Each structure stands twice: as structure tokens, then as C-alpha cells.
Amino acid sequence: MEQALWSRSCRALRQRLESLRRAGVVQLVRPEPFAVQPAGIPPARADVGPAAGDTAAVAAPAARRPVARPQVEEVAGGPSAAAGTMAPAPPEDRPPSLSRPAALDVLRHEVAHCLRCPPLAASRTQTVFGVGDPEARLCFFGEAPGADEDRLGEPFVGAAGKLLDRILAACGLRREEVYILNVLKCRPPGNRTPAPEEIANCRTFFERQLQILQPEFLCCLGATAAQTLLRTTQPLGRLRGRFHDHQGIQVLVTYHPAYLLRSPDKKRDTWEDMKMLLRAMGREIP
Numbered sequence: 001m002e003q004a005l006w007s008r009s010c011r012a013l014r015q016r017l018e019s020l021r022r023a024g025v026v027q028l029v030r031p032e033p034f035a036v037q038p039a040g041i042p043p044a045r046a047d048v049g050p051a052a053g054d055t056a057a058v059a060a061p062a063a064r065r066p067v068a069r070p071q072v073e074e075v076a077g078g079p080s081a082a083a084g085t086m087a088p089a090p091p092e093d094r095p096p097s098l099s100r101p102a103a104l105d106v107l108r109h110e111v112a113h114c115l116r117c118p119p120l121a122a123s124r125t126q127t128v129f130g131v132g133d134p135e136a137r138l139c140f141f142g143e144a145p146g147a148d149e150d151r152l153g154e155p156f157v158g159a160a161g162k163l164l165d166r167i168l169a170a171c172g173l174r175r176e177e178v179y180i181l182n183v184l185k186c187r188p189p190g191n192r193t194p195a196p197e198e199i200a201n202c203r204t205f206f207e208r209q210l211q212i213l214q215p216e217f218l219c220c221l222g223a224t225a226a227q228t229l230l231r232t233t234q235p236l237g238r239l240r241g242r243f244h245d246h247q248g249i250q251v252l253v254t255y256h257p258a259y260l261l262r263s264p265d266k267k268r269d270t271w272e273d274m275k276m277l278l279r280a281m282g283r284e285i286p
């Protein structure tokens with residue numbers, strides 16, 4: 001009897017693995033332990049889904065494009081304000097499987113059901129995953145959704161987003177040509193700065209997003225994005241003006257558009273940063 005049950009379970013597992021393999025899934029990973037345990041607080045929405053310990057399917061990223069690199073500087077370590085563990089880099093020789101859009105969709109679905117930060121999961125209208133061209137050479141990395149983003153499900157659609165659109169236009173770019181994502185996928189209530197545990201909980205998501213996107217360039221908007229990505233506590237002023245490396249991505253740091261709305265005198269510096277980025281990308285400066 002037990003033997004029959006065991007055989008049936010093994011057969012079901014084999015079939016499940018085979019169907020995942022046919023769908024292009026090349027690796028199954030256990031999620032990292034969360035900094036905040038989802039204890040006690042119920043989800044806000046009935047459709048907030050699978051248990052935190054569920055196994056996640058990982059799609060193999062497309063191969064990185066060959067890159068002509070400007071001088072890249074590593075950031076000196078130091079204890080990060082944005083603590084957390086980093087997902088291990090995938091081996092370079094993974095067989096190709098899901099396309100970038102399909103791999104992003106798998107991850108988007110996982111993010112939409114995340115309960116790692118119970119208070120944020122309870123207060124969000126929806127998660128805000130990211131938007132833009134999955135093949136973009138350039139990504140913009142912000143902090144967290146605000147009220148407008150939470151309502152519409154898209155990053156940078158409020159006042160700061162309008163300014164980002166103007167910065168892109170000044171660079172001769174449209175938002176459809178780049179990819180925009182945030183550190184946090186949920187809105188922190190009252191637009192407060194993300195807490196270190198929230199950043200740690202979201203780290204695997206944005207790291208995997210970047211592994212799928214494989215951009216050549218990434219522009220960090222503001223100190224939270226920059227310090228989180230580069231795992232540093234150096235102030236933004238010290239991080240600007242040079243390229244940093246993050247797993248082969250050339251990272252430039254500039255002011256957050258919301259800060260520029262409060263301090264318009266910094267727009268000139270931002271334009272200098274953008275020109276540096278455009279030059280490195282080999283693009284004409286308008």
C-alpha cells in the first residue's frame with residue numbers, strides 16, 4: 001500500500017518536472033529565508049497567493065551582449081544600510097530557455113503574490129514590477145512605488161515620473177526604449193523610505209529581474225537605489241560622476257527626480273550625469 005503511494009508520488013513528481021522542463025524551466029531554487037516572517041497578518045487581497053516557502057521556477061537568462069566598457073570603479077564595501085543576501089549569479093553556460101519577456105512574466109507573477117513583508121502586502125493596491133523594453137540597453141532603478149504607481153501598477157507615473165520622462169526626452173530617449181524598475185515592488189505607506197528588512201526581502205526580486213534583463217547600463221535614481229544596489233553607505237555625492245560595476249552592468253548614479261523637484265538647482269548636475277551616460281553608450285548628446 002505504502003509502496004503504491006510512493007510510486008504514484010514519484011510518477012507525479014517526474015511528470016511535473018518534465019512539464020516544467022518543457023516550459024523552459026532549467027532550475028528550481030528554494031527562496032532565501034526572509035528577514036520578516038509573514039506571521040499573523042492576513043493578506044489584504046483574496047488573490048494574494050502561494051505560501052512563502054514555495055519553490056520558485058527560474059528561467060535561464062539570455063546571454064549578455066558584448067560590451068565596450070568605459071572605466072568602471074568598484075565601490076568600497078562597508079556595512080550596507082540595505083542589508084540582505086544576494087542571489088547567486090547564474091552560471092554563464094546555462095542552456096537557453098525562456099525568452100526575456102517570458103522570464104519576466106514568470107517573475108512578475110511571483111512578485112504579484114509576494115507576502116514577504118506582511119504590512120506592505122496588506123496595504124498595497126498591487127505590486128509594481130517594472131516597465132519598458134525587456135531588450136533595453138539601459139535601465140533606470142528607482143526606490144519604491146508612490147501613491148500613483150500603487151494605483152496604476154507602473155513605476156514613475158506620478159510627478160517624479162513626469163520629470164523622469166522629461167529627462168529621458170532631453171537624452172533623446174522614450175520610456176518605451178528603456179526599462180524602469182524599483183528596489184521595492186510595494187508602496188511603503190506614506191511614501192516613507194524603505195526599511196532595511198523590506199529591501200532585503202525584495203533584493204532577490206530586483207537581482208533576478210536584472211539577471212533576466214542583462215542591461216549594459218543602469219542608472220540609479222537616488223541614494224536608496226544606489227546604496228542598495230552597490231551595497232554601500234557612501235553618500236550619493238560620492239557615488240556620482242563615475243561608473244560602478246554591478247555584475248558586469250555599468251552603473252551610474254544620479255539624483256532622484258523627486259529630489260530634483262524639491263531642489264531644481266541640482267538639475268544641471270543631473271544633466272552632466274546623463275551626458276556621461278550617453279557618451280558611454282555611444283549615443284549622440286542632443
Ligand code: URA
Nearest residue numbers: 142143144145155156
Ligand atoms: N519614485 C520611485 O522611486 N519610484 C517610482 O516608481 C515612483 C516614484
